[in-house]
Amino acid sequence: MKIKKIYVKKIAYALCEVSVDQDRLIKQKRLPDQINNLAEKLPLNARYYLKSNTSSEQFLSDSTAVEELLKDWNTTFLQLDPIEVAAQLTLRDYCIFKSIESSEYIEKIFNKETESGFKNLKNFAELSNQELYWVINEILRESNILKRAKIIKNFIQIADVCEKCKNFNSLFAIVSGLDNTNVTRLKETWEKVSNKNKKILSELKGIMDPSLNMSKYRNLLKSESVQAPIVIFFLFFLFKK
Structure with a gap:
């Protein structure tokens, strides 16, 4: 009886911080693998995302998401x-x-x-x-x-x-x-x-x-x-x- 081998492709992910400034400029940066107190370090005009290292996906392409971040940033x-x-x-x-x-x-x-x-x-x-x-x-x-x-x-x-x-x-x-x-x-x-x-x-x-x-x-x-x-x-x- 032959046993068929199944290979699972491993996908590496990175944690990214995506922010929007008042000029609606979207910035994305990869965070270090070892980082603590994520909640405390997140500014109001940013969000965290998990991104595949092999993906070219752009975050916050939706104008609604950008508006939501700008709204949070301008909270009084x-x-x-x-x-x-x-x-x-x-x-x-x-x-x-x-x-x-x-x-x-x-x-x-x-x-x-x-x-x-x-x-x-x-x-x-x-x-x-x-x-x-x-x-x-x-x-x-x-x-x-x-x-x-x-x-x-x-x-x-x-x-x-x-x-x-x-x-x-x-x-x-x-x-x-x-x-x-x-x-x-x-x-x-x-x-x-x-x-x-x-x-x-x-x-x-x-x-x-x-x-x-x-x-x-x-x-x-x-x-x-x-x-x-x-x-x-x-x-x-x-x-x-």
């Missing part, structure tokens, strides 16, 4: 869902927070220089600064008072969801941004913010009350209502000059 802050923004902030903060090695806390407290130089702690501190100045920038760049008031309202809602998600790092960053003098001086804008949202903000500020060495915040972390996983805020102390 007010078009974003506060709940979704809070969820994405929490996911990003937690990924960086959990990467911190326990030894880094000790090394930082005693200012012990190592090869890593408490790299993950510094990244987490920088993340807090980015979120704080993001809040300030989004508010101040808007000249329309009504839209600016809505931006403030959305940030209050984002901070409120972050508190419920136990993401205290983003909570403190957002509230600090809202409490920045350049923002609080916008009296006419704050008059357009509802009393309901002002009350929520006041309650969130209470959590980060600095009196008695931030006792309200520390007691909250000890309470049974706050269970892991959480993203804590502590770099105010570690990186205070």
Whole structure:
């Protein structure tokens, strides 16, 4: 009995990033074989595709696909869902927070220089600064008072969801941004913010009350209502000059 051999042709695929700029110019680039955090590295005006190395296929040839990418790229802050923004902030903060090695806390407290130089702690501190100045920038760049008031309202809602998600790092960053003098001086804008949202903000500020060495915040972390996983805020102390 003869056994017929079956040969299967192997097809190699490569991961490509295809983007569109404001001039509707489509760009395609092949990504490295070893690459991490793909979701974090994908810009709003791009998509990932698997492409056969033997194929000459052109992606985004459809004008509708191009329009969709351009639409995503031009998304404004007010078009974003506060709940979704809070969820994405929490996911990003937690990924960086959990990467911190326990030894880094000790090394930082005693200012012990190592090869890593408490790299993950510094990244987490920088993340807090980015979120704080993001809040300030989004508010101040808007000249329309009504839209600016809505931006403030959305940030209050984002901070409120972050508190419920136990993401205290983003909570403190957002509230600090809202409490920045350049923002609080916008009296006419704050008059357009509802009393309901002002009350929520006041309650969130209470959590980060600095009196008695931030006792309200520390007691909250000890309470049974706050269970892991959480993203804590502590770099105010570690990186205070």
